[in-house]
Amino acid sequence: MENKYAIEYRKGSKWNESPDCLYKFMECKECGAFEKVCEDTTAVTCYECVNEMCDPPEIKTKRNSGKPSGWHFMKIFVDKDGNVYFKGVQQPKLKGTIPPTEIKKKKRLSKKEKQKYIQEAAVKVASLKKELKGLRWKKDKKIVEQKIKNYMKVMNGKFTESLVSKLFS
Numbered sequence: 787m788e789n790k791y792a793i794e795y796r797k798g799s800k801w802n803e804s805p806d807c808l809y810k811f812m813e814c815k816e817c818g819a820f821e822k823v824c825e826d827t828t829a830v831t832c833y834e835c836v837n838e839m840c841d842p843p844e845i846k847t848k849r850n851s852g853k854p855s856g857w858h859f860m861k862i863f864v865d866k867d868g869n870v871y872f873k874g875v876q877q878p879k880l881k882g883t884i885p886p887t888e889i890k891k892k893k894r895l896s897k898k899e900k901q902k903y904i905q906e907a908a909v910k911v912a913s914l915k916k917e918l919k920g921l922r923w924k925k926d927k928k929i930v931e932q933k934i935k936n937y938m939k940v941m942n943g944k945f946t947e948s949l950v951s952k953l954f955s
């Protein structure tokens with residue numbers, strides 16, 4: 787079988803190659819650059835051409851924007867430089883006209899606090915269930931059932947800020 791592409795044998799030069807061995811190189815079928823190949827390779831595309839054919843990998847980095855999570859959902863958010871955003875859309879004309887939005891540090895619950903909330907939630911669920919039995923109307927039942935659901939979430943370890951403040955304040 788005749789090779790369609792030029793082949794060269796080169797002495798090893800890289801850290802993972804032996805200088806005493808010959809390595810087979812073949813020209814890239816796209817650009818002609820020599821690329822190291824296996825003995826039975828019949829055609830090769832060099833890494834540069836591969837890169838050109840594929841989209842670059844999407845690299846997601848966590849950027850610290852200095853903005854709180856969910857800032858783009860806020861009706862008005864003003865960053866520390868005075869940039870004003872209405873629901874995440876910058877309002878260049880308003881820059882500097884509104885004081886920066888105060889960013890509240892999220893407070894994390896300690897294990898003890900969580901434990902306390904779970905206990906309280908269990909007590910609440912028990913009493914709400916009793917209350918539910920005495921209810922006659924569907925719409926009243928629905929309200930209590932929703933409450934039970936929310937307390938159950940806490941019992942299952944869900945401690946979002948909104949949930950906790952709604953249930954325990």
Ligand SMILES: [Zn+2]
Nearest residue numbers: 814817832835
């Ligand atoms: Zn190439």
